[in-house]
Amino acid sequence: MAYELYYWTGIQGRGEYIRLALEEAGAPYRDVAREQGDGVIEALAEQAQTPSFAPPVLKDGDMVLGQVSAILLYLGEALDLAPQDRRLRLWVHQIQLTIADFVVEGHDAHHPLGAGQYYEDQKPEARRRSTDFRQQRVPKFLTWFETVLTRNPLGSAHLAGDRISYADLSLFQIVAGLDYAFPKLMGRIGGDYPNVRALHDAVAERPNISAYLRSQRRLPGNEDDLFRHYPELDG
Amino acid sequence: MAYELYYWTGIQGRGEYIRLALEEAGAPYRDVAREQGDGVIEALAEQAQTPSFAPPVLKDGDMVLGQVSAILLYLGEALDLAPQDRRLRLWVHQIQLTIADFVVEGHDAHHPLGAGQYYEDQKPEARRRSTDFRQQRVPKFLTWFETVLTRNPLGSAHLAGDRISYADLSLFQIVAGLDYAFPKLMGRIGGDYPNVRALHDAVAERPNISAYLRSQRRLPGNEDDLFRHYPELDG
Numbered sequence: 001m002a003y004e005l006y007y008w009t010g011i012q013g014r015g016e017y018i019r020l021a022l023e024e025a026g027a028p029y030r031d032v033a034r035e036q037g038d039g040v041i042e043a044l045a046e047q048a049q050t051p052s053f054a055p056p057v058l059k060d061g062d063m064v065l066g067q068v069s070a071i072l073l074y075l076g077e078a079l080d081l082a083p084q085d086r087r088l089r090l091w092v093h094q095i096q097l098t099i100a101d102f103v104v105e106g107h108d109a110h111h112p113l114g115a116g117q118y119y120e121d122q123k124p125e126a127r128r129r130s131t132d133f134r135q136q137r138v139p140k141f142l143t144w145f146e147t148v149l150t151r152n153p154l155g156s157a158h159l160a161g162d163r164i165s166y167a168d169l170s171l172f173q174i175v176a177g178l179d180y181a182f183p184k185l186m187g188r189i190g191g192d193y194p195n196v197r198a199l200h201d202a203v204a205e206r207p208n209i210s211a212y213l214r215s216q217r218r219l220p221g222n223e224d225d226l227f228r229h230y231p232e233l234d235g
Numbered sequence: 236m237a238y239e240l241y242y243w244t245g246i247q248g249r250g251e252y253i254r255l256a257l258e259e260a261g262a263p264y265r266d267v268a269r270e271q272g273d274g275v276i277e278a279l280a281e282q283a284q285t286p287s288f289a290p291p292v293l294k295d296g297d298m299v300l301g302q303v304s305a306i307l308l309y310l311g312e313a314l315d316l317a318p319q320d321r322r323l324r325l326w327v328h329q330i331q332l333t334i335a336d337f338v339v340e341g342h343d344a345h346h347p348l349g350a351g352q353y354y355e356d357q358k359p360e361a362r363r364r365s366t367d368f369r370q371q372r373v374p375k376f377l378t379w380f381e382t383v384l385t386r387n388p389l390g391s392a393h394l395a396g397d398r399i400s401y402a403d404l405s406l407f408q409i410v411a412g413l414d415y416a417f418p419k420l421m422g423r424i425g426g427d428y429p430n431v432r433a434l435h436d437a438v439a440e441r442p443n444i445s446a447y448l449r450s451q452r453r454l455p456g457n458e459d460d461l462f463r464h465y466p467e468l469d470g
Contacts, residue, residue: 093308098288104336108343112347112364116371
């Protein structure tokens with residue numbers, strides 16, 4: 001039976017981390033809200049015994065699971081996108097959780113006062129927060145990913161183990177997000193993290209991912225998404 | 236062999252979610268930085284093959300694991316603080332991840348422009364963000380926890396299953412954090428979430444937790460911690 005993904009239409013958002021795993025594995029899935037509208041997301045939360053605080057939500061048969069990192073923990077095993085070794089599996093999960101933390105910071109760079117207020121109502125604050133994000137946080141996270149790749153005893157092509165994992169796919173996605181939102185910054189410092197860049201490029205060239213990126217299913221970046229290109233916040 | 240916890244001295248912080256699990260289970264552990272100073276945290280990250288982006292870090296023999304939710308996933312199994320059933324185990328993990336999201340928002344209520352700048356340099360912004368936090372986010376999260384408790388088919392005394400889990404302990408901790416940081420807010424709305432309050436109180440009375448809370452190991456809340464009591468942000 002096909003997996004069912006429930007996520008806001010119109011953006012890549014957090015749903016994209018799930019889509020990349022499903023697409024890489026060639027797993028059958030339905031993007032339910034894109035078929036039936038965003039209303040199905042709330043409807044699912046209202047009826048589920050395990051309601052999610054926010055999308056994305058994955059439905060597999062009668063299992064309803066939310067939170068990107070929990071969904072990927074589940075799919076990593078089901079789709080063979082995580083190492084077999086239990087410790088390595090936990091390590092991949094730890095990396096994913098750190099990616100999730102970074103995604104929050106990427107969003108808060110343009111919405112430091114909270115998602116409840118428009119960007120237009122917090123522009124000076126976004127300037128200050130994004131300066132800290134560009135100067136301190138992005139380099140700190142990218143340095144960490146580079147270190148993880150460098151220290152992988154099975155080779156620097158993957159964050160953990162010697163095969164693709166969902167964490168590799170997710171790292172691709174945040175680099176793609178940074179390239180979109182902060183082209184000036186990434187033009188300046190992107191080359192400082194050669195293993196990160198090489199992983200991004202290698203993921204983009206994987207047959208299933210490459211086909212996905214060229215498909216209609218891959219939405220372009222936009223200014224409703226988590227990573228937003230506001231030139232005044234780049235530099 | 237005793238578990239080794241590495242976390243900043245001086246605050247409860249994110250280390251507390253790990254401590255509560257270890258204390259509830261009566262597991263032997265060393266709080267290494269409190270014995271040897273904060274320097275051991277960075278030293279561990281520099282030498283580990285699996286360096287953590289930030290503490291807390293748990294060392295169990297030669298395994299070095301970071302990220303609160305990953306550590307609790309591991310300890311939940313090792314210390315029998317999670318359901319046996321695989322789906323329920325994922326559900327507990329999903330709840331924990333939502334608690335982790337809330338902790339970030341609790342911190343950002345007083346540091347909306349980033350941890351790199353002092354509170355004193357972002358007070359007006361903290362006022363705006365904390366207003367949104369109090370009026371929108373806290374009620375939304377507490378409503379969700381109340382719903383989860385209410386919908387638990389095995390009883391509303393636990394978030395999942397019919398026994399204590401690490402997520403119950405973590406929910407206790409964020410309610411305690413809110414009580415400390417936002418006493419006015421919680422005085423006004425705390426009663427709206429009776430199952431959440433009952434769970435908090437029941438956890439506090441568990442023998443091992445009660446003994447822990449009265450011990451020197453439980454630090455009092457303070458204004459270096461994640462939850463901070465700034466009267467100007469309460470209301």
